[in-house]
Amino acid sequence: MCWSFDQWQVVLSHVGTFRALEVMYTYSPSSSGSFWERVWQSLGNAKALRNRLKLVKTLVRNALERVGEGVTLLSLGSGSGRALLEVLAEAKPSNVRRVVFVDLSRDALEAGKELAKQLGVDSAYQLDWYRNSVQDLTRFAHLSPTIIEMVGLLDYFPAKEAVCLLSNLYQILAPSGIFIVGNVRWNEEALFVERAVGWHLIYREPEEIFQLLREAGFPAEGIRIYYEPMQIHGVAYCVKGIGNCAPPDRV
Numbered sequence: 237m238c239w240s241f242d243q244w245q246v247v248l249s250h251v252g253t254f255r256a257l258e259v260m261y262t263y264s265p266s267s268s269g270s271f272w273e274r275v276w277q278s279l280g281n282a283k284a285l286r287n288r289l290k291l292v293k294t295l296v297r298n299a300l301e302r303v304g305e306g307v308t309l310l311s312l313g314s315g316s317g318r319a320l321l322e323v324l325a326e327a328k329p330s331n332v333r334r335v336v337f338v339d340l341s342r343d344a345l346e347a348g349k350e351l352a353k354q355l356g357v358d359s360a361y362q363l364d365w366y367r368n369s370v371q372d373l374t375r376f377a378h379l380s381p382t383i384i385e386m387v388g389l390l391d392y393f394p395a396k397e398a399v400c401l402l403s404n405l406y407q408i409l410a411p412s413g414i415f416i417v418g419n420v421r422w423n424e425e426a427l428f429v430e431r432a433v434g435w436h437l438i439y440r441e442p443e444e445i446f447q448l449l450r451e452a453g454f455p456a457e458g459i460r461i462y463y464e465p466m467q468i469h470g471v472a473y474c475v476k477g478i479g480n481c482a483p484p485d486r487v
């Protein structure tokens with residue numbers, strides 16, 4: 237049995253960052269990881285994270301099919317931008333004009349640029365990368381993004397700051413724009429994740445996510461929250477202006 241810590245060590249030393257997430261996103265059961273890596277990757281939380289990636293991609297594809305031409309996508313706390321980049325590579329949407337990735341971490345943005353090259357989408361689309369805090373969105377206000385995606389970030393914002401952030405992005409979202417946002421839910425591994433791994437998250441039930449979104453200005457009938465199969469990660473799909481573009485019943 238191999239007792240090396242390899243990728244598991246990467247998770248431990250990069251808790252809360254895109255690096256830890258990439259270890260989980262790119263894991264394959266056939267890969268020859270250490271004992272501890274295989275234990276970690278078989279936990280519900282690691283599986284749920286991979287499920288969340290799939291769910292986010294499905295919702296982004298759905299949103300792209302519902303909006304018109306000349307779409308600007310904005311990813312906040314983008315990390316490597318994997319969800320959006322994989323959608324571009326797999327669905328090759330023709331209505332996307334520009335994708336803007338915003339993250340505080342230079343490393344995350346560099347990893348995103350590299351991934352865009354690997355997936356062959358860097359020359360097919362206008363991709364822009366900004367090192368910026370989501371707490372100051374003024375430089376992006378003129379974009380009036382058609383779709384904003386923010387996954388893996390709300391989980392770190394206490395309620396007051398969360399409402400402030402959500403209200404600001406509600407203001408800059410296009411009038412008929414769509415917002416896709418994730419938040420983890422309390423689960424039976426949460427204490428392990430918190431105490432053994434040192435990953436501190438703000439867990440929210442769907443009613444709490446809904447309440448934050450309502451306080452930020454999203455209309456109740458425009459909000460729908462979906463859960464991946466492990467019921468750990470919720471992803472809300474929010475339509476700013478309701479019309480013929482209500483959230484999908486099922487995904």
Ligand SMILES: C[S@@+](CC[C@H](N)C(=O)[O-])C[C@H]1O[C@@H](n2cnc3c(N)ncnc32)[C@H](O)[C@@H]1O
Pocket residue numbers: 252253254257312313314315316317318338339340341344368369370371386387388389
């Ligand atoms: C857990 S990762 C999520 C990455 C990606 N969205 C995903 O779901 O795979 C959180 C990301 O948010 C970034 N981040 C944290 N605080 C931020 C802030 N105030 N403004 C912008 N980015 C931030 C981190 O650098 C990190 O890349």
